[in-house]
Amino acid sequence: MRTVTGRTDHVVVVGAGLSGLSAALHLLGSGRRVTVVEREDLPGGRAGRLQRGGYRMDTGPTVLTMPHLADEAFAAVGERLADRVELLPVHPAYRACFADGSLLDVHTDAAAMEAEVERFAGPGQAAGYRRLRAWLTELYAVQHRRFIDANFDSPLGLLTPDLARLAALGGFGRLDARIGRFLSDERLRRVFSFQALYAGVAPARALAAYAVIAYMDTVAGVYFPRGGMHALPRAMAAAATDAGAELLLGREVTRLERSGSRVTAVVTGHERIPCDAVVLTPDLPAAHRLLGRGPRRPLRLRHSPSAVVLHLGTDRTWPQLAHHTLSFGAAWSRTFDELTRAGTLMTDPSLLITRPTAGDPSLAPRGRHLHYVLAPCPNTDIGPSAADWHDLAPRYRDGLLAVLEARGLHGIAAHIEQECLVTPADWTALGHAAGTPFSVAHTFAQTGPFRPRNLVRGTDNAVLAGCGTTPGVGVPTVLISGKLAAARITGGHRERGGPRGGARARQAEGAAR
Numbered sequence: 001m002r003t004v005t006g007r008t009d010h011v012v013v014v015g016a017g018l019s020g021l022s023a024a025l026h027l028l029g030s031g032r033r034v035t036v037v038e039r040e041d042l043p044g045g046r047a048g049r050l051q052r053g054g055y056r057m058d059t060g061p062t063v064l065t066m067p068h069l070a071d072e073a074f075a076a077v078g079e080r081l082a083d084r085v086e087l088l089p090v091h092p093a094y095r096a097c098f099a100d101g102s103l104l105d106v107h108t109d110a111a112a113m114e115a116e117v118e119r120f121a122g123p124g125q126a127a128g129y130r131r132l133r134a135w136l137t138e139l140y141a142v143q144h145r146r147f148i149d150a151n152f153d154s155p156l157g158l159l160t161p162d163l164a165r166l167a168a169l170g171g172f173g174r175l176d177a178r179i180g181r182f183l184s185d186e187r188l189r190r191v192f193s194f195q196a197l198y199a200g201v202a203p204a205r206a207l208a209a210y211a212v213i214a215y216m217d218t219v220a221g222v223y224f225p226r227g228g229m230h231a232l233p234r235a236m237a238a239a240a241t242d243a244g245a246e247l248l249l250g251r252e253v254t255r256l257e258r259s260g261s262r263v264t265a266v267v268t269g270h271e272r273i274p275c276d277a278v279v280l281t282p283d284l285p286a287a288h289r290l291l292g293r294g295p296r297r298p299l300r301l302r303h304s305p306s307a308v309v310l311h312l313g314t315d316r317t318w319p320q321l322a323h324h325t326l327s328f329g330a331a332w333s334r335t336f337d338e339l340t341r342a343g344t345l346m347t348d349p350s351l352l353i354t355r356p357t358a359g360d361p362s363l364a365p366r367g368r369h370l371h372y373v374l375a376p377c378p379n380t381d382i383g384p385s386a387a388d389w390h391d392l393a394p395r396y397r398d399g400l401l402a403v404l405e406a407r408g409l410h411g412i413a414a415h416i417e418q419e420c421l422v423t424p425a426d427w428t429a430l431g432h433a434a435g436t437p438f439s440v441a442h443t444f445a446q447t448g449p450f451r452p453r454n455l456v457r458g459t460d461n462a463v464l465a466g467c468g469t470t471p472g473v474g475v476p477t478v479l480i481s482g483k484l485a486a487a488r489i490t491g492g493h494r495e496r497g498g499p500r501g502g503a504r505a506r507q508a509e510g511a512a513r
Contacts, residue, residue, distance in 0.1 A: 002153050004461045004489045007276045009033060011489060012266045014253050014290075015281030017045020018475060019465040021236035022073045022482025023279045024245050029076030030490040034245040035273055036237075037266060039252040043237035045281070046437055047475075049230040052418040054365040055313035058229040059422070060437070062354040062372055063324065065216040066476040067223055070232060073479060077243035084235035086226040088359045093222035095322035097407070098187050099330035099348075105322070106191055108221045121185045132182035132192065135169065136215040142166050143212050148471045151484050152449035171209035178208035190328060192218065194350070197376055198474055200304025200441030202336035207444060216476060224323065224359040248273075256290050261460045277461040279485050283439065284452060284468040286431045291459060295452055302446065303379045304438035304473065305339040306424045308393075310373040310400055313418035317369040318409050323358040327351040327407055343382030345396070349403055351375050368417065375400055380424050380435035389425035389435075397421050439467040447472070454485050463488045 011027050013020045016038035024034045042049060046060035064087070071081040081087070092105035104120045107113040110133060118126035146162040170178050175196055179189050193203035195213035225231040241247050248268070256278065257265035266273045280287040284301075288294040329335065329348035338344045354372040357364050364370050375396075380386055401413045424435030433439070440446050451472065454464040465485035467473040472481075 001151050001487070001491075002455060003487075003491050004277050004455075004463065006262065006461060008461070008489050009276050010035070010274070011277045011279060012037060012273055012275040013279040013281065014266065015045055015466070016040075016043035016233070016237060016247065016249070017281055017466065017478070018047055018233055018236070019467070019478040019482040019485070020045065020279065020281040021233055021240060022070075022479045023281070023465050023485045024240045024482075025073040025236065025243070026076045026483050026486035027279075027489060028240060028243045028245055029078075030486065032490070034240070035248065035275070036240065036245055037248045037251050037253055037268060037273070039250070041250045042234075043247070043249070044230050044233040047229055047233050049228070050311070050420060052311075052313060052420060055368070055370055055418050056228060056230075056363045057311045057313075057370060057420060058356065058372070059311075061229055061475050062352075062356065062374075063217070064223045064225065064229060064232070064475055065220055069476050069479040070236070072483065073236060074239055077239055079239050079243075081235075084239060085231055087223040088226060090222040090224050090323045090359065092322055093217060094191070094324045094326050095320075096187070096191050096326045096328065097320070098328050100187075102187065103320075104187070104191065106218055108219060113218070117188065121188060125183055125185050125188060128182040128184070129188075132179070133219060135182065136192075136211055136219055139166075139169055139171065139209070140212050140215040140219075142169060143171075143209060147209075147448055148212070148477065149480050149484070150471075151487060152453065152470065153455075155449045157449055166209060169208075171207065173208045174204060175206040175208045175210055176203040178211065179203075186332070187328075190332060191326070194326065197305065197336075197339070198438065199472070200302070200340070200438060201443060202333070202340055204333060204336070206442075207447075210442065213474065216474075222324070224356065226360050228356060228360065228363055253290060256292075256462075258292075258459075261458060263459060263462050277463070277489050279463050279465055279482075279489070281464075281466040281482075283432050283466070284464075285433045287464055287468075291456060291462060293458060295457065297452075299445065301433075301452070302441045302443055303381055303434035303436050304441045305376050306379045306383075306427060306434070306436035306438070308375045308377050308396060308400070308424075309422040310375075310397060311418075311420040311422070312371040312373065312412075312416050313364060314369050314371060314412070314415045315367070315417055316415050317355060317357070317371070318412075320408055321353060321355050321358075321371075323355055325353040325355070327353055327404075339376050339378055341382075343378040345377055345383070346375065349375055349400075351400075351403070353404075373400060373404065377424065380428060384424070386425040386428040386435050389423040393421055393423045393425070396423070433468075438473050440472075442472055454481070455488055
């Protein structure tokens with residue numbers, strides 16, 4: 001594995017999102033001195049926090065899976081996730097509501113889910129679910145170590161025995177067709193393939209390998225941190241600070257100083273920070289602007305669809321809503337065509353409705369409730385521009401509320417006390433390319449060794465992290481991204497300081513002297 005050359009004693013991490021904090025913790029555990037610079041006044045990046053009238057709204061991801069990946073970052077400095085964050089298992093993981101009025105609770109427990117599938121669609125589909133679950137589990141086992149939690153220096157890195165195993169499992173076929181081998185009920189197929197939207201590709205065109213996301217959602221388990229999703233980056237930042245990192249908030253990086261092919265300092269509006277290496281976690285265009293160069297690629301990068309998010313603080317909730325509710329429209333393939341090809345708004349929306357106060361009522365005033373409504377939409381490369389959204393937003397908000405009303409959330413508009421609408425115009429203002437928080441799509445040509453790599457050509461000591469680089473989009477993968485970025489600097493081996501982390505070890509050594 002290629003690594004950063006020269007001294008790496010002091011590393012500056014630009015961005016205190018999940019990938020940056022993961023990188024910082026792994027770097028601290030390998031004995032580096034770390035400074036984390038964040039433009040916002042609180043850590044979290046996309047996993048931020050908005051407070052309105054006593055409501056505490058998570059502004060980013062709402063689904064936490066694979067928490068052991070966060071635990072790895074805490075373990076690098078001798079800590080445990082469980083000592084910093086209380087994780088609440090979410091049961092059911094999702095409730096799926098279909099246009100025909102049917103409901104399916106998605107359980108991660110095998111027996112409970114098999115019984116639910118049998119109730120919903122009969123014993124034949126339950127048997128298919130058992131086979132699907134076994135396939136998803138094997139698919140994840142094959143992919144994780146070699147294709148997800150791995151740095152690639154070239155496509156030749158794919159040539160391992162696991163590649164043949166992945167091919168034998170059908171990983172290079174199409175996702176929808178592969179799921180269809182196990183489940184004939186179209187509604188069930190949606191539950192195990194809608195996750196392709198996270199990867200930015202329609203299920204009919206996505207690689208079956210991306211069913212690994214369904215494994216994370218429907219087999220490994222879904223969790224919710226007490227205090228909201230923002231509790232995770234807040235805890236990571238506290239652990240990094242306790243392990244010796246310097247955390248500079250409210251500092252926007254304006255430029256990088258260079259000497260030849262090395263970055264020698266990170267400059268903000270407040271200070272100049274000399275460094276031996278730098279980890280850049282902003283969205284790719286912002287990182288490339290700081291570096292003064294972008295990668296050479298034969299084709300322009302394609303971006304995932306975007307999303308409109310309506311945060312609602314209400315004085316009531318609706319009993320049909322679980323913690324996470326998938327509200328499917330009747331349309332399916334047409335919806336993906338609208339989002340990824342035609343560039344038009346969904347004519348029959350499928351929505352993710354999250355009710356975080358189901359897990360933690362303290363996120364809202366007593367007797368009040370939070371609802372987070374996510375509506376996928378085209379990115380600004382193929383759909384309405386950021387400027388268009390300034391005029392479109394109020395009408396779209398009203399249309400979303402009308403859809404929710406028609407789907408059983410009666411009187412919702414009248415029960416809103418606080419709200420915040422986020423559109424592609426807002427994502428654009430935050431610096432996200434194509435007005436999407438989901439970054440570069442996971443097409444075959446933008447996956448694994450073909451995705452923008454985390455080592456920067458022409459710069460000896462800069463590494464990228466975040467959802468635009470290896471391995472990709474999603475909370476588990478950005479946590480891995482930070483670990484992989486740290487490994488490019490450290491070589492992947494923990495140095496002096498052992499499991500308690502290098503920064504603490506240096507402090508102990510100083511005290512002993």
